[in-house]
Amino acid sequence: MTAQAPITTAIETGGGTWRFPASQPLRLDSGASLAPLEIAYKTYGKLNETKSNAVLVCHALTGDQHLASTHPVTGKPGWWSRVVGPGLPLDPERYFIICSNVVGGCMGTTGPASPDPKTGEPYALSFPVITIADMVRAQAMLVEALGVETLFAVVGGSMGGMQVLQWAADYPEKLFSAVCIAAAPRHSAQNIAFHEVGRQAVMADPNWMGGDYLKAGVRPEKGLAVARMAAHITYLSEAALQRKFGRELQRDGLSWGFDADFQVESYLRHQGASFVDRFDANSYLYITRALDYFDLAAQHGGVLANAFAKARGVKFCVLSFSSDWLYPTAESRDIVRALNAAGCRASFVEIESDKGHDAFFLDEPQLDATLRGFLAAQAQARGLNGGLA
Amino acid sequence: MSIVREDFREILRLVRPGARVLDVGCGEGELLEMLTREKRVDGQGLEISPEGVSACLARGLAVVQGDGDRDLDHFPTRAFDYAILSKTLQQMREPRHVLSELLRIADQAVISLPNFGHWKVRWALLSRGRMPETGALPDPWWATPNIHLCTLRDFTALCDDLGLRIDACAALDDGRPARPIDPRKPIENWRAETALFLLSRKAEAQAEAVPRNLFGEVELPKPEAPAKPKARRKKK
Numbered sequence: 001m002t003a004q005a006p007i008t009t010a011i012e013t014g015g016g017t018w019r020f021p022a023s024q025p026l027r028l029d030s031g032a033s034l035a036p037l038e039i040a041y042k043t044y045g046k047l048n049e050t051k052s053n054a055v056l057v058c059h060a061l062t063g064d065q066h067l068a069s070t071h072p073v074t075g076k077p078g079w080w081s082r083v084v085g086p087g088l089p090l091d092p093e094r095y096f097i098i099c100s101n102v103v104g105g106c107m108g109t110t111g112p113a114s115p116d117p118k119t120g121e122p123y124a125l126s127f128p129v130i131t132i133a134d135m136v137r138a139q140a141m142l143v144e145a146l147g148v149e150t151l152f153a154v155v156g157g158s159m160g161g162m163q164v165l166q167w168a169a170d171y172p173e174k175l176f177s178a179v180c181i182a183a184a185p186r187h188s189a190q191n192i193a194f195h196e197v198g199r200q201a202v203m204a205d206p207n208w209m210g211g212d213y214l215k216a217g218v219r220p221e222k223g224l225a226v227a228r229m230a231a232h233i234t235y236l237s238e239a240a241l242q243r244k245f246g247r248e249l250q251r252d253g254l255s256w257g258f259d260a261d262f263q264v265e266s267y268l269r270h271q272g273a274s275f276v277d278r279f280d281a282n283s284y285l286y287i288t289r290a291l292d293y294f295d296l297a298a299q300h301g302g303v304l305a306n307a308f309a310k311a312r313g314v315k316f317c318v319l320s321f322s323s324d325w326l327y328p329t330a331e332s333r334d335i336v337r338a339l340n341a342a343g344c345r346a347s348f349v350e351i352e353s354d355k356g357h358d359a360f361f362l363d364e365p366q367l368d369a370t371l372r373g374f375l376a377a378q379a380q381a382r383g384l385n386g387g388l389a
Numbered sequence: 390m391s392i393v394r395e396d397f398r399e400i401l402r403l404v405r406p407g408a409r410v411l412d413v414g415c416g417e418g419e420l421l422e423m424l425t426r427e428k429r430v431d432g433q434g435l436e437i438s439p440e441g442v443s444a445c446l447a448r449g450l451a452v453v454q455g456d457g458d459r460d461l462d463h464f465p466t467r468a469f470d471y472a473i474l475s476k477t478l479q480q481m482r483e484p485r486h487v488l489s490e491l492l493r494i495a496d497q498a499v500i501s502l503p504n505f506g507h508w509k510v511r512w513a514l515l516s517r518g519r520m521p522e523t524g525a526l527p528d529p530w531w532a533t534p535n536i537h538l539c540t541l542r543d544f545t546a547l548c549d550d551l552g553l554r555i556d557a558c559a560a561l562d563d564g565r566p567a568r569p570i571d572p573r574k575p576i577e578n579w580r581a582e583t584a585l586f587l588l589s590r591k592a593e594a595q596a597e598a599v600p601r602n603l604f605g606e607v608e609l610p611k612p613e614a615p616a617k618p619k620a621r622r623k624k625k
Contacts, residue, residue, distance in 0.1 A: 315451065336453055337463035345433060345451040349442045366439065370446055377449025 012092065013069055015042035017108055018145055022117075026103065026138050032128035036117065039142045040108025041065050041100035044084060045092030047148065052176075053384050054148040055090060056139060057099045058156030058163035061287055062228075062279055064107035067099040068092075073278045079361060082368075089371040090155070094384060098146065102163075103138040104130045104287050106280035113214060113280045124282055125211035132159070132294045136166040140174070150174050152382055153375065157181035157360040158327065159287070162294050165307070165335065169296060172311035177378040179371065181319045181360045184331035185304050185338070186295035191326065194234055195288040198227030202281045211282055224281045225272030232271045237323040237356035297338075304338035311339075315381075316346040317374040319360075319367065326357040347374060396475055396501050397423060399559055399567045399585050403499060404428050408470035411435065411495060413457045413487075414477040418445035425450065433469070435460060458482045461490040469495040476583070478502050479535045489551050492590050498553075501561065501585040506540030506578040524563045525582045541578040548588060557587040 018039045020026070025035035042065045047054060057067055057080065068084035070077060084090040090097055101109035104127070112127035143151065154175055156164045161183025168178050184191070202208055205223025209216050233241075245264040260266040300306035316339050320332035329350045339346040351366045353359040360367065397420050404410060406428045412421045415434030418441070424430045434452035436442050445452035453460070457474070458481050472495035474487070479502055481487045491498040503525040504510075513521035520530035528534070539547070548555055559567040560581035570577045572584055 317446070333455075336455075337460075340433075340453070340463055340468070341465050343465065343468060345431070346453060347442070347446055347451050348453040348455070349439060349446070350454055352439065366443065369443055373443060373447030373449075377446065380449060 012046060013042060013044050015065065016040070018142055020141060020145075024141070026134065026141065028128050028134045029131040030129050034103065034110060034128065036110075037103070037138065037141070038108065038110050038114070039100050039103070039138060040105075041098060041142060042067060042069060043099075043146075044068055044097040045095050047096040047146075048384075051148055052150070052152060052382055053095050054143070054146075054151050055095045055097045056143060056151050056154045056167075057084070057090070057097060058135075058139070058154065058160035058167075059099060059102065060156075060158035060160050061231075061291065062275070062284075063160070064105060065099045065101045065109075066107070067097070071278075074274070082361070082363065083371065089368055089375055094379065095152065096148075098143065098148075100139055100142050102135040102159075102287065104135070104283060104290060106283040109138070111280065112211075112282035112286055122212075122214040124214065127282070127286060129293075130286060130290050132162050132166050132290055133170060133299070135290065136163050136170060139163070139167075140171055143174070150176060152384065153177045153179060153378065155179040155181075155371075156183070158183060158357065159291055161327075162291070162296075165296055168311045168314055168316070169300070169307040172308075172314055175311070175314045176382055177315040177317070177374075178311075179317045179319070179374065180332075180335065181367075182321055182324050182327055182332075182357055183335070184327040185297060185307075185335050187292050188331075192292045194231065195292055197230050199285050199288060201226040201230065202285060205281075208281060211285075213281065219276065220281045221276040224276045224279065224284060225269075227284060228275040228279075229268040229272040232268060234326045235356060235358040237325065237354055239323060239354040240356050243354070304334065305341035308339055308342035308344050312343050314344065315378055316344055317370070318346060318348045319370060320348075320350050321353045321355070321357065321359040321364075322350055323354045324357040324359065395561045395565075395567055396583070396585060399561070400424075400473060400475070400499050400501075401427060403557070403587055404430060404471055407431070409433075409468070409495075410471045410473060411464070411469045412473045412475075413461070413491070414474065415445060415450075415452060416441050418448045418450045418452065420473070420475065421445070421450050421452075422448050457487055461487065461494060464494045466493050467496060471495050471497050471499055473499045475499075475501050476503065479538050481537060484537045484539075485547060485551070488547065488553070488588075492551075492553060492588060496589060497556065498588045499585070500588060501583060502544065503535070503538065503583050504541050504578065504581050505538040506542060507582050508579045509582070511579075523582070541572045541581060541584055542575075544584075544586070545572050548586075552591045553588045554591045555586055556589055559585045561585055 020037040022035040025033040026037045027033045063079050066078045068078040068081045101107040104111045106113050112123045116123045154164050154167045161180040164178050164180040202220055202223040205220035207213055207218040208220035213219055248263045250266050255261050296307045297304040318332050318336050320329040336346050336348040349370050353364055355362050408430050410430045410432045412434045415421050415436050421432045421434050425432050434445050435455050437456050442452050442454045472491040478484045509523045510521040558570055558572040560570045561567055561583040
């Protein structure tokens with residue numbers, strides 16, 4: 001995702017897998033519960049004496065806990081190493097930064113590939129359907145287990161931003177500030193439509209085998225790759241694709257066939273192929289479903305402002321990107337209006353960028369400056385050392 | 390510049406400590422920061438330029454990138470004690486709507502605006518027949534952001550029309566300290582270059598205590614035409 005070199009300065013990192021016994025089940029919105037529950041997480045920096053410097057970063061659909069350290073599967077730098085690191089807006093020398101893999105994920109947290117304690121086999125489709133609120137509930141369990149009562153900030157982009165909003169709705173008393181980047185208060189028909197294309201691609205792959213591919217020792221790689229290719233287009237913008245690839249060809253001349261003639265085809269094929277190495281197809285189904293089910297207003301009588309009724313003490317920062325057509329600026333404005341209507345203090349900026357939705361992973365100086373400014377000011381208000389950057 | 394600072398200094402004097410303040414068109418947040426530091430207000434800014442918003446964020450201010458013409462409708466009624474609109478009303482597409490929205494959202498509005506009735510403006514038109522370029526209105530007609538200029542008399546008439554009470558008014562003239570005025574006096578419509586108003590809704594203004602002598606002593610308004618509603622200072 002990022003061209004930046006890995007952080008060379010040593011950051012104190014921690015983490016592992018937190019195991020909640022069967023006596024501490026995760027109660028799910030569907031009515032089911034999940035036990036035992038394992039949550040894979042990483043931490044960067046140290047919790048201070050007053051336990052006031054903890055930051056939770058929530059990852060996006062295909063992200064994971066490897067926020068700012070080398071990814072164990074891909075060997076690439078963490079997905080947000082541009083933002084998290086010494087001297088960066090989320091500086092582990094100042095904050096205790098936590099990032100955990102969402103429930104339903106496939107990087108160590110309990111998900112459809114985890115063994116079902118009843119059978120010892122992978123859950124597959126017997127895994128319960130989960131929601132964004134379930135993901136947040138699991139994070140709250142982890143945060144509490146780590147000895148953190150209140151979070152200085154909860155920060156996330158895309159699906160991570162939806163988790164931030166859910167945190168504000170469900171645990172406002174545990175939050176000091178909240179940063180929601182390139183997100184939406186609900187999934188639109190278009191969002192659901194694209195996800196459905198992805199899910200159908202996975203399920204159409206004969207190797208999906210009704211979800212039981214792990215038992216059969218195969219993987220629906222082709223279906224998952226197509227799902228990723230379709231989704232990846234929605235993360236970019238027309239301008240970014242045009243600038244990056246235009247109509248450039250892979251080699252001289254057309255093949256007069258169906259090879260990847262155009263560079264953009266080759267790029268998408270590469271995105272699809274590399275994705276299947278690190279992601280579980282059933283996890284993709286479950287997490288896209290959780291996103292589709294997300295509608296924060298519907299959870300609160302159809303009025304989005306009601307979701308934030310108890311969050312008046314939380315300082316919000318909402319950011320969008322001008323070329324994001326997956327979760328366009330209008331969605332972020334809806335969030336801000338609801339926050340204003342609820343009497344919350346909110347800041348909002350639309351960042352000018354032609355990079356589309358994925359701009360929040362990429363080199364966007366205004367994003368960095370905004371995050372830095374907001375967090376530094378909140379750190380000062382919170383009395384954290386060196387609050388003024 | 391000196392007018393801006395005078396403007397801010399007077400606003401700083403007006404605002405009650407600890408009040409909830411909305412600054413519409415807050416720029417880089419100088420005023421909100423002053424209000425936060427010196428009056429400990431609970432402030433919220435609205436600013437259209439991304440640079441302004443970023444500067445506000447770096448100052449630790451809550452600021453929403455938005456447009457006073459469009460985004461006021463989404464604030465709840467009486468969410469603020471004061472709404473501030475500093476030298477921006479004349480740049481709005483719908484000043485009348487903006488003014489009534491400000492006094493829906495907030496109990497009082499602090500509005501400053503250039504007076505198109507000022508003698509320099511009148512003289513420029515009369516003598517040269519050209520659009521005026523003055524200290525308060527420095528831009529040529531083709532570059533000015535001001536699309537809805539008015540005189541003091543126009544503005545007080547609009548306040549009357551909207552049922553707004555003028556709690557206080559001061560003239561801000563380049564390089565001079567603020568001067569409390571009765572904005573309905575014809576002479577002030579000639580000599581005030583910029584005016585700062587403190588407004589409230591009439592119905593509530595009677596019920597709530599309004600501080601007296603906000604700008605020092607000023608002569609009581611003299612009746613002009615008896616039918617017209619008058620600004621009155623509340624007696625203690």
